[in-house]
Amino acid sequence: MKLHSKGLSVLLWSAFLLSMVLLTGCQSNETKAVPPTPPAEEKPASNYIQKVAVDPRGNEKWTELAGYAADLDADSQEEQIGLFTSAQRDAKGRIMWDDGQKWLLLVEDGADFYPLFQGYVQLGSVYYTVAGYDNIPTPKVTALVSAGAGMIFTNYAYDPDKKGYRIEPIYDSQGINLLFSSLPSYE
Numbered sequence: 001m002k003l004h005s006k007g008l009s010v011l012l013w014s015a016f017l018l019s020m021v022l023l024t025g026c027q028s029n030e031t032k033a034v035p036p037t038p039p040a041e042e043k044p045a046s047n048y049i050q051k052v053a054v055d056p057r058g059n060e061k062w063t064e065l066a067g068y069a070a071d072l073d074a075d076s077q078e079e080q081i082g083l084f085t086s087a088q089r090d091a092k093g094r095i096m097w098d099d100g101q102k103w104l105l106l107v108e109d110g111a112d113f114y115p116l117f118q119g120y121v122q123l124g125s126v127y128y129t130v131a132g133y134d135n136i137p138t139p140k141v142t143a144l145v146s147a148g149a150g151m152i153f154t155n156y157a158y159d160p161d162k163k164g165y166r167i168e169p170i171y172d173s174q175g176i177n178l179l180f181s182s183l184p185s186y187e
Helices: 002-026
Strands: 049-050 062-068 079-085 100-109 111-123 125-132 140-147 150-159 165-173
Touching: 049 111, 062 125, 079 125, 100 125, 100 140, 111 125, 111 140, 111 165, 140 165
Parallel strands: none
Antiparallel strands: 049 165, 062 079, 079 100, 100 111, 125 140, 140 150, 150 165
């Protein structure tokens, strides 16, 4: 009996030591050359929407829900702002909503496109406003994304130094279960 327990003890210690070696890895006293880190490519900050030369609507069919023209970049020319959904209209002009659809809030500036919001919204809608502020030379576009999982408000303001639209988060309800909203729906 003593022999059996001594063998079990040796086996357990061996398993313990082996697992420690595997978990900690083998250590070496050699110094390894670390390759130099290549310089980072200069990319626009992730809180900016940069222009794209290709229309984000592509060849897909989109329904335009709201459009407006305003000089958003202080170049004395109006840009076109459009809100589009992938939901189509029936023969009577009614929108055929699904449980979710793709949405696109798009600024067109000549041959350049700025997709301010582009994404799939489940059980919800996207709305936008354009507002001028006394201390800012250009108006801001504010998007409201209302979905079953909450609400997000975001401002977009043109930044001439970055040549893009700065994303300014205002409010994010962070995944609540939205039980009711009095926001009207599109027809």
